Amino acid sequence: MIVEIALYFAALSCIAFGGLPSVVPEMQRYVVDVQGWVSADDFIHLFAIAQAAPGPNILFAGLVGWKLAGLPGALVALGAICTPAAVISWWVSGLWEKYKEAPRRIALQRAMAPLVVGLIFSGGFVIATPGPVPDWRLWLIAGAAAVAMLASKINPLWFLGAGGALGVILLS
Amino acid sequence: MQVTPPRSLRELFAGFLAIGARSFGGVMPWAHRTMVEERRWMTQADFAETIGLCQFLPGPNIGNASIVLGKRWFGLAGSIVAALGLYALPFIWVLALAALYSEYAAQPTVRALVTGVGAAGAGLFIGTAVKLGRALARKPAALVLIAATFLAIAIGRLSLLFVMPAALLVAYLAARRGLL
Numbered sequence: 001m002i003v004e005i006a007l008y009f010a011a012l013s014c015i016a017f018g019g020l021p022s023v024v025p026e027m028q029r030y031v032v033d034v035q036g037w038v039s040a041d042d043f044i045h046l047f048a049i050a051q052a053a054p055g056p057n058i059l060f061a062g063l064v065g066w067k068l069a070g071l072p073g074a075l076v077a078l079g080a081i082c083t084p085a086a087v088i089s090w091w092v093s094g095l096w097e098k099y100k101e102a103p104r105r106i107a108l109q110r111a112m113a114p115l116v117v118g119l120i121f122s123g124g125f126v127i128a129t130p131g132p133v134p135d136w137r138l139w140l141i142a143g144a145a146a147v148a149m150l151a152s153k154i155n156p157l158w159f160l161g162a163g164g165a166l167g168v169i170l171l172s
Numbered sequence: 173m174q175v176t177p178p179r180s181l182r183e184l185f186a187g188f189l190a191i192g193a194r195s196f197g198g199v200m201p202w203a204h205r206t207m208v209e210e211r212r213w214m215t216q217a218d219f220a221e222t223i224g225l226c227q228f229l230p231g232p233n234i235g236n237a238s239i240v241l242g243k244r245w246f247g248l249a250g251s252i253v254a255a256l257g258l259y260a261l262p263f264i265w266v267l268a269l270a271a272l273y274s275e276y277a278a279q280p281t282v283r284a285l286v287t288g289v290g291a292a293g294a295g296l297f298i299g300t301a302v303k304l305g306r307a308l309a310r311k312p313a314a315l316v317l318i319a320a321t322f323l324a325i326a327i328g329r330l331s332l333l334f335v336m337p338a339a340l341l342v343a344y345l346a347a348r349r350g351l352l
Contacts, residue, residue, distance in 0.1 A: 012332070013231055015336045015337075016232075017230050019233055021297050025326060026325070026333070029331065044290035045273065045287065046270070047290045048288075048289035048290035049269045051292075051293035053262060053266040053269050054195045054197075055199065055259065055261070055262020055263070056192075056258065056259070058231070058232040059262055062263060063266060063267075063270055066267060074263075078263065084230075084231075085231020085232070086231065086235065086251070086255065088230060089236040090248075092225075096225050107347040107348050108340075108344060112343070113304070113307075113314070114313075114315075114317035114318045115317060115336070115340065117305045117314075117321075118301075118317065118319070119321055119332075120298075120301040121301040122325040127294035128294035141292055142294045143295060144292075144295065145293075146298040148295075149300075150302060157196055157197040160296075162292065163288045163289050164288045164289040164292070165288065166288050167287050168284050171287055172281050
């Protein structure tokens with residue numbers, strides 16, 4: 001299982017344009033729907049923990065590994081999701097000056113933008129819809145957080161806190 | 173503005189450690205504050221350019237920035253040291269939180285609270301997507317691609333490993349025709 005997760009996350013790393021949010025729906029599909037390693041409830045809980053902790057949100061991948069195989073799982077999963085992208089970064093950064101203004105590179109960047117937006121929408125939707133039937137209470141919390149974030153500039157941790165409070169009121 | 177890049181690996185490590193340690197609620201503002209304002213390792217323009225490069229690359233933006241900047245200043249050793257500094261404390265934090273959660277996961281109130289936090293986190297993704305999507309809203313081809321990606325991934329639950337290459341090819345051809 002740990003080898004499978006390492007290979008799978010390493011593959012995701014190479015196509016994770018837009019960072020973690022872009023690959024969250026695929027992670028959910030793979031570890032919850034396809035493999036059944038993590039329950040849908042656990043997935044949203046791990047996601048919540050990763051969002052509330054400081055640091056790059058890619059640490060969520062490490063938490064999935066932790067759930068599957070403890071500390072070694074966490075290290076392997078985080079290493080797998082980070083290393084291929086790091087190698088690509090290392091390599092491409094040397095070419096950046098040369099190709100920064102190249103029409104093909106600019107076209108590629110423009111091509112990525114709408115896909116990343118569609119994927120981040122998907123990430124939000126998939127996380128807020130853990131079961132086969134949508135739960136209006138989760139959609140309400142997600143919608144409120146989205147609106148609040150767009151309407152203000154305060155630290156998003158406040159919205160996570162408010163989401164937790166709403167969760168206690170609506171869900172327990 | 174006078175800038176002085178880090179003079180030693182130790183200084184590089186300490187800087188990225190400081191970014192990771194404080195970055196509650198999002199890393200990028202802290203990266204800016206640490207590297208541009210406090211330590212004056214780089215100019216604002218240089219920072220923006222580096223982040224621009226990292227947004228173009230797959231993987232976590234700030235993780236890639238640690239690789240790119242570490243390489244620029246100290247080569248391979250710099251990349252490794254910067255990345256380790258960035259992830260060290262948040263990694264411990266996130267596992268500590270997860271362990272704490274496991275202790276109380278049986279309690280319905282705790283589960284409701286954590287689910288609420290997760291739903292709010294999902295909302296932050298949606299807010300981010302709206303923010304980024306606004307810049308594209310005037311291009312019909314972009315809206316079609318956003319909708320198609322959403323339908324394929326969120327509703328159709330197709331694998332990203334297939335959707336990404338196919339969608340990227342279509343989008344690239346559209347971009348070359350000036351549609352994006």
